[in-house]
Amino acid sequence: MVKRFGEFAAVDDVTFDVPTGSFFSILGPSGCGKTTLLRMIAGFDEPTSGTIEIRGQNMLGVPPNKRPVNLVFQHLALFPMMDVAENIAFGLKRRGIAASEARKRVDTMLERVGLPGYGEKRIEQLSGGQKQRVAIARCLVLEPSVLLLDEPLGALDLKLREQMKVELKKLQAKVGTTFIYITHDQSEALVMSDRVAVMNKGRFEQVGTPQELYGAPSTPFVAKFVGENNTWKAAVTKSDSGGVELKTDEGYSFIAKANADCREGSRMDLFLRPEAMRIEPRDRAGLNVFDVTVKSILFDGANSRLLTTTREDHELLVTLPQNRRFDHIVPGDEISVGWHPDSGICFEAEE
Amino acid sequence: MKRIVVFALLAMFVLAGTARAETLKILTWKGYAPQKLIDAFEKETGIDVEVTFSNNEEMIAKLRATRGAGFDLAQPSQDRISSVQEKYNLYQPLDYSRIDSALFIPSMLEAVKKNTKVSGKSFAVPFCWGTSGLIVNSDKAPGADSFKALIDSKYKGRVSYRLKRPTLIAMGFALGYNPFDLYDDPKAYKAMLDKIADTLIEAKPIVKNYWANGDSLLESMRSEEVFVAMAWDAGGWKLHADNKAIDFKAPKEGALGWIDTFTIPSKAENVDAAYKWINFIMKPENAGYFSSQEKYATASKGALKYTDKEVAANFDRSFPQETIDNINWYPPVPANLERMEGMVLDKIKAAQ
Amino acid sequence: MQRSRLVFWIFCAPVLCWLFLLIVLPHLDLLRMSFRGENDYGDMVWTFRNYKTFFTEPIYWLTFVRTALYAVITTFITFLLAMPVSFYIAKLARARIQGALVILLLLPFWVSELVRIYGWMILLRESGVLNFFMLKLGIVDTPIEMLYNDATMIMGLVYTSMLFMVVPLVSVMESLDDSLIEAAHDLGAGQFTIWRTIILPHCKPGITSGSIVVFMLTLGNYLTPNLMGGKNSLWFTEQIYNQFIASFNWNQGSAFGFLLLLLSSFIIWLGLRLTRQKLDEVAS
Numbered sequence: 001m002v003k004r005f006g007e008f009a010a011v012d013d014v015t016f017d018v019p020t021g022s023f024f025s026i027l028g029p030s031g032c033g034k035t036t037l038l039r040m041i042a043g044f045d046e047p048t049s050g051t052i053e054i055r056g057q058n059m060l061g062v063p064p065n066k067r068p069v070n071l072v073f074q075h076l077a078l079f080p081m082m083d084v085a086e087n088i089a090f091g092l093k094r095r096g097i098a099a100s101e102a103r104k105r106v107d108t109m110l111e112r113v114g115l116p117g118y119g120e121k122r123i124e125q126l127s128g129g130q131k132q133r134v135a136i137a138r139c140l141v142l143e144p145s146v147l148l149l150d151e152p153l154g155a156l157d158l159k160l161r162e163q164m165k166v167e168l169k170k171l172q173a174k175v176g177t178t179f180i181y182i183t184h185d186q187s188e189a190l191v192m193s194d195r196v197a198v199m200n201k202g203r204f205e206q207v208g209t210p211q212e213l214y215g216a217p218s219t220p221f222v223a224k225f226v227g228e229n230n231t232w233k234a235a236v237t238k239s240d241s242g243g244v245e246l247k248t249d250e251g252y253s254f255i256a257k258a259n260a261d262c263r264e265g266s267r268m269d270l271f272l273r274p275e276a277m278r279i280e281p282r283d284r285a286g287l288n289v290f291d292v293t294v295k296s297i298l299f300d301g302a303n304s305r306l307l308t309t310t311r312e313d314h315e316l317l318v319t320l321p322q323n324r325r326f327d328h329i330v331p332g333d334e335i336s337v338g339w340h341p342d343s344g345i346c347f348e349a350e351e
Numbered sequence: 352m353k354r355i356v357v358f359a360l361l362a363m364f365v366l367a368g369t370a371r372a373e374t375l376k377i378l379t380w381k382g383y384a385p386q387k388l389i390d391a392f393e394k395e396t397g398i399d400v401e402v403t404f405s406n407n408e409e410m411i412a413k414l415r416a417t418r419g420a421g422f423d424l425a426q427p428s429q430d431r432i433s434s435v436q437e438k439y440n441l442y443q444p445l446d447y448s449r450i451d452s453a454l455f456i457p458s459m460l461e462a463v464k465k466n467t468k469v470s471g472k473s474f475a476v477p478f479c480w481g482t483s484g485l486i487v488n489s490d491k492a493p494g495a496d497s498f499k500a501l502i503d504s505k506y507k508g509r510v511s512y513r514l515k516r517p518t519l520i521a522m523g524f525a526l527g528y529n530p531f532d533l534y535d536d537p538k539a540y541k542a543m544l545d546k547i548a549d550t551l552i553e554a555k556p557i558v559k560n561y562w563a564n565g566d567s568l569l570e571s572m573r574s575e576e577v578f579v580a581m582a583w584d585a586g587g588w589k590l591h592a593d594n595k596a597i598d599f600k601a602p603k604e605g606a607l608g609w610i611d612t613f614t615i616p617s618k619a620e621n622v623d624a625a626y627k628w629i630n631f632i633m634k635p636e637n638a639g640y641f642s643s644q645e646k647y648a649t650a651s652k653g654a655l656k657y658t659d660k661e662v663a664a665n666f667d668r669s670f671p672q673e674t675i676d677n678i679n680w681y682p683p684v685p686a687n688l689e690r691m692e693g694m695v696l697d698k699i700k701a702a703q
Numbered sequence: 704m705q706r707s708r709l710v711f712w713i714f715c716a717p718v719l720c721w722l723f724l725l726i727v728l729p730h731l732d733l734l735r736m737s738f739r740g741e742n743d744y745g746d747m748v749w750t751f752r753n754y755k756t757f758f759t760e761p762i763y764w765l766t767f768v769r770t771a772l773y774a775v776i777t778t779f780i781t782f783l784l785a786m787p788v789s790f791y792i793a794k795l796a797r798a799r800i801q802g803a804l805v806i807l808l809l810l811p812f813w814v815s816e817l818v819r820i821y822g823w824m825i826l827l828r829e830s831g832v833l834n835f836f837m838l839k840l841g842i843v844d845t846p847i848e849m850l851y852n853d854a855t856m857i858m859g860l861v862y863t864s865m866l867f868m869v870v871p872l873v874s875v876m877e878s879l880d881d882s883l884i885e886a887a888h889d890l891g892a893g894q895f896t897i898w899r900t901i902i903l904p905h906c907k908p909g910i911t912s913g914s915i916v917v918f919m920l921t922l923g924n925y926l927t928p929n930l931m932g933g934k935n936s937l938w939f940t941e942q943i944y945n946q947f948i949a950s951f952n953w954n955q956g957s958a959f960g961f962l963l964l965l966l967s968s969f970i971i972w973l974g975l976r977l978t979r980q981k982l983d984e985v986a987s
Contacts, residue, residue: 042889065891077886081904090900094891142890408948415953435951508848515949560851560933567824574830576848693950694762701762701769701937 003036004048010036011047012202018146018180018195020055023172025189026182028199029225034182037199038148041180042071054145065094070139071148075155076131078123084110084134085119091142109141113171129160136168140175149181153188165191186226190214198222220347223271230277230316232270233349239264243341246270250312254288256344267349274305275319276343279326279335287338292316294333308337374399375624378410379426380611381565382645383478384632392631398624407431414441419617424625429610430681432467432474438686442614444472449626454633459650463612466683475612476629477650479641482606482678483517486587490596491578498525498602500579502554511568512581514561514700516692517607521581522547524604524679531682540688544695552702561700572597585646588665599665601674608678610650737957753958763942767962770939771970773853773928774921777860778914781868784861785913789872790902794881805873808866816863820930823859824850851933859931860921867920868913875909876902911980915971922967939963 003011010033018024026034039045041052043064052059059067070091079087085106092102110116113133118126126134132152139147149168153161169192172179183189189196190210197207198221206218217223224231234254238245246254246268256270281287292308297320304320306329318337320326329335377384381404389400403422405413410427419441427435436442452460455476464473487495492506498521501510512518523530523543533540559577562568569586571577573593584606587599613629615622631637638649639657646662648655655663740750757763792804811819826832827849834846849855879902887897903910928938943963946956975982 044885044888064885064889065893069889071886071889073882073886075880075882077880077882079883079887079901081901090887090892091890094893094896138890411951412948415951555934558934559848563929571828574828576829690950690952693945693952696949697766697937697942697945698762700934700941701766703935 002047002049003033003040003045009202011040014199014202014204016197016204016207018178020178021176022194023169023179023181023192025193025196026180026199027186027189027196027226028182028184030184032199033202034199035150038071038150038180038182041146042069042148043067068145069148070142070144071150072135072139072152074150074152076135076152078131078135078138080123082123083119084115084121084123084126087123087134088119088138088141090138095142105141109137112140112174113137128156129164132156132164136171140177144177146178146180149179151183151185153183153185161188168192190226198225200225217271217345220269220271223345223347227273228317229271229273232272232314234268234270234346236264236266236268244268244346246346250310250314252288252290252310254344255341256346257342268346269349270344270346272316272339272344274317276339277316277318277337278339279306279318279320279329279337281336281338284338287340288344289336289338291334291336292318294329294331294335296331297329308335373397373621373624374401375424375621375628376401376403376422377424377426377628378403378405378413378422379424380404380406383426383611383641385641385644388632388637388640391637392628395631396624396627398621398627400628411435411441414616415439417618419619421618422616423619423621424628425614425616426478426611427614428681429463429466429475429477429612430683432612432614433469433683434686436467436469436474441617442474443617443619443622444474445476445615446626447473447476450476451630451633454630454635454651456650456652459610463610467612467614475614477610477612478632479647479649480608480610481647482584482601482608483521483581484584484606485600485602486572486580486582486590486597487600488572488575488578488594488597491575495579496600496603498522498581498604501525501581502550502557504557506579507557508559509576509578510558510580511560511562511571511577512558513563514696516689516696518551518581519544519547519692519695520607521602521604522550526550531679534682534685534688537687537691541691544691548695548698551699555702584665584669588646588662588669591665592661599669601669601677605677605679606674608680610680733957733960736954737961739954753955754962756955757958757962763959766937766942767939767966769937770922771966773857773860774918777857777864777921778918780857781861781864781917782910782914785865785868785872788865789869789876792869793873793876794879805870808869811862812866816926819863820859820926823862823931827855850931851935853932853936856928856932856936859927860924863924863927864917864920867916871909871913871916872906875906879905907978907980911975911978914974918971919967922963
């Protein structure tokens, strides 16, 4: 699929396939073209070239109101002039479903999203999370082949967002509808999705399960965008089938797994996740070990980390497991960290 | 704070200063105070002249609203003075000693004095006179010589008249009444009005529109959208200058003659200037200039000498002696007649 | 504090004086006058006769009914025309064109109503511009008189009222979230349903305030019906004018004036009731 606005290609030659009944996310920074992609699937925009098929049916030229696809808008777009039940029944009414039947389906749907008896409420009486559920119910009641969600959690506060992530996932599992979810928040995408596409500058960088994206990013962009990473700049000193030997600009020698063909002497970017670094490893065999100084402790419960620097002032984040073993560490301490060659990922350096 | 007060006081002084210059406020018809004469008057006397254009009904309404204040001189028709004066006391009696009576045609001056007399005092002097009759495009409507032409289906869609009292009077004559004789007999007058209303309602498909603005009527006649209209003689003569086929025609029932006057409102502020204006404009050369411009004859003795030949020729052409003798001059309108007529006029306009 | 209040009164005083002297006082005087009338002996007495006349003389109340009816029709046509225009200005036009379009709507109001109507008359009259071109192009054989009928009059009234409907509509439409329209479209609604279920309900306050203004302006118009409507179009305001000016019956005229005020307020109240709205909602 390609979508151009004048010279600018908002969606540049993207091809993908979403299995029926799965939760598919498109993850990318704002302006990457993901909304345009979604709007093309919904039918608000037509692709410049390429085609969209839903359940084997070509969707080109089919207007949004005729597509078996529904969209949950970023700001939900609930109709303020109607109450909750009328909002949910809106699509049913358009299909000419009898009022009594519609009523029944609305009630069932309200129950399913956990809002039984809310039909008479006005939209402005609902909380953010309730609105969210009404917006989803309004689409699901139509039993679409695909439900599109355009960053619907963006407006919620953190706690609610965490909660809704789980709920959405559960809901999707319950109804079995195909969800296509776009977001710029990697945690939303990773938590909920069966598969995630990482999008950048109108192109898909990588499509895969959350685990694949996290564990084996196939491009530097994915490595940087999905999860956190420490970066080293290095040159290849030795390369064979098992791995590469690198010398970082600071002078450390590491052994790492090669993701691209690395000729000797070529420049590399080495990515290293905070949790890949073990503090004071007991078994140092086969690990890349070096010393760092603790600058500060970034305490965040299960997600706590240490901010450290090497002697050359290279900043590194190191996961601090909350198993009481490292409670003695205070800022200023010198500690050694080590990582396994398999957890370091390197790409050819970007210009 | 102090500054505001000072400023306000200053502003008041300035305003008072401008108001001090002597002005003469005239309430009159369009064209009755030509700019050239105003300039000459201002030069001669140093008095500024402010002119407000109006018509009989609005003149009375305006003066009634202020109970005779706001203007120094008004120019209603002579038949619309005495009843209004009796009821609302809008004017002050004229001091005829301050008017140069030698300037006037004596018979007209006397007639106006007589017609505007209320409890022994007279309220007006004549200024100019004219008639209402027909303006006919003789190429298109050669036979139109009676007010009946206005309701003649021969001229369907080519007729125009005002929906005002002169039309009712004209229709009265056309239907064989003498409305002026019925002025003192409200019942008979009402019966005549009803008959006229029926006639005019029936004739609605014939009339193109009821004109309200003299200039736009003349435009419709000039563009030959309208062939027969009831209007003032001067209008017909203006058109005649451009198109010889169009001319004023006194209908055989007799043209309706009116005299417009000078009156001084009861609360006039600058009475002296009002008298000065009367004596100024009635001078033969000034009155003659007015006649040449507006085509109306004045009550000024000897003004004809100063009137353009062409304009003078209009009178000869349209008013041979027997036509003049046939003119029905408006007598003073008794009170409450207008109310009766107003109702009839509304009825005609509302009818579908 | 003291000082600011003094300043407040100094600035307000002219406005209050203005309101009182030019609006309240004359109305009170008119109200008094409307209850005065001559008895059989020609003396002025207190009476309800002026009001009674309105209801007993068919010509008066019929004229009012006709006027009100035409005002309603005009309001409705204005609304029908203003709706797409406003939608275009508020939603479809680009920002730069938007301003230009509003100015364009405003432009006719830079000349007086009288001039505007004469403009129409020059255009539409038998020997007018439109007929000239139609004759030239061979569309008609003989010129047609397009003035002096109800259709032309309503067109003139609609033309005069357009702006007062478009401005409130544009402002409510600008507050309409585009995604609501897209959401409705996405949920299966066609163009017509979107207008009926989303756009119209959203614009209701704007429609109501625009309609009230247009209705009142049309009902109170004098020049357009008189000049463009011609011989068959007695408008109620003209009747008031005639009572004051032609019949010298100020008492009757005042009574008509107050009846116009009361009856038009009643019609608006009725309209609000029928559409289940409150005036303060509309005003906000």
